[in-house]
Amino acid sequence: MTNNEMPYDSFLLVSFGGPEGQDDVMPFLENVLRGKNVPRERMLEVAEHYKHFGGVSPINQHNRELMAAIKAEFASANIDLPVYWANRNWDPLFPDTLRQMRDDGCKRALAFFTSMFSCYSGCRQYRENIIAAQEEVGEDAPIVEKVRMGFNHPRFIETMADAVRQAAASIDVKPDDTLVMFTAHSIPMGMADNCDYLKQLQESSRLVADAVGAANWRLVFQSRSGPPQQPWLEPDVLDAIAETDDASKLSSLVIVPIGFVSDHMEVMFDLDEEAAQLCEQRGIAMARAKTAGTSPTFVQMIRMLVEERLGRTDDKQAIGPLGPWHDVCPADCCTYTPARRPTPAS
Missing domain, CATH: 3.40.50.1400 (Rossmann fold)
Structure with missing residues (x-):
């Protein structure tokens, strides 16, 4: 067999x-x-x-x-x-x-x-x-x-759309009347260039925004950990909040950690602590949407x-033009060779 x-x-x-x-x-x-x-x-x-x-x-x-x-x-x-x-x-x-x-x-x-x-x-x-x-x-x-x-399965989009609606309601706004920031863990550009991470995140965020009628939304990143000289996906969520508020005063903000399935430490610290403190300092009513969780x-x-x-259905459900993703990853899928810092001369 x-x-x-x-x-x-x-x-x-x-x-x-x-x-x-x-x-x-x-x-x-x-x-x-x-x-x-x-x-x-x-x-x-x-x-x-x-x-x-x-x-x-x-x-x-x-x-x-x-x-x-x-x-x-x-x-x-x-x-x-x-x-x-x-x-x-x-x-x-x-x-x-x-x-x-x-x-x-x-x-x-x-x-x-x-x-x-x-x-x-x-x-x-x-x-x-x-x-x-x-x-x-x-x-x-x-x-x-x-x-x-x-990432584009209708049940996942429904899960995150419900989370956005609940978060918006908690600060007495509607999703179509506030800025919605979708966040995900930043990764090195060398990693991003060899995978569909950014494309999938953009599509998932768009689908959720469409589901809740949020015309004013953007994708941002958080929790980068590499050396400063190494380029990672941007903008950082804190920078994005400050820059947006400086350009046009924000009254409310819903942050959606779409890139996280559960409340990781990054969600609790970077969003519930740091982003929340920044918004409080700037007088922005902020709500953080729930992760998918259970x-x-x-x-x-x-x-x-x-x-x-298991072969119980031939209906591979997916929303949007990207369609259902592959079951078996191609041999060259998501390859990455991290850049190494040069060894100092002795």
């Missing part, structure tokens, strides 16, 4: 991972930044962000809640797949989860990555992580295949993407 003939027998939730106590923070950040061209002072700065929240990232608890929601959604749709969870940077790590799956008899799994947009760090690197873990576990490690990206429509999207791969 070939790999493609073997039935799917499990589901794997793939995520980034996060510390769950102050003692975890530095080991976690060292995992995240190993081999990357990130100044140590930036790592220490981010460590302070975690300290501000007791060293606990919300992402692991979110994934536990998302797993529970997926299990319930699968049960309601008679999808008989056990649900597992693995992280890149913190427990449960890929080798441990794949080893458990092997011991449980799993042979071929479908995976959902908690990253809705294609780039090296959001897709290809996870696939590389899985391959490395399979090699560590051995020849009997389960095969893992990802579902397609859902919204029923978002969980329905995950179930629908799985049903596609």
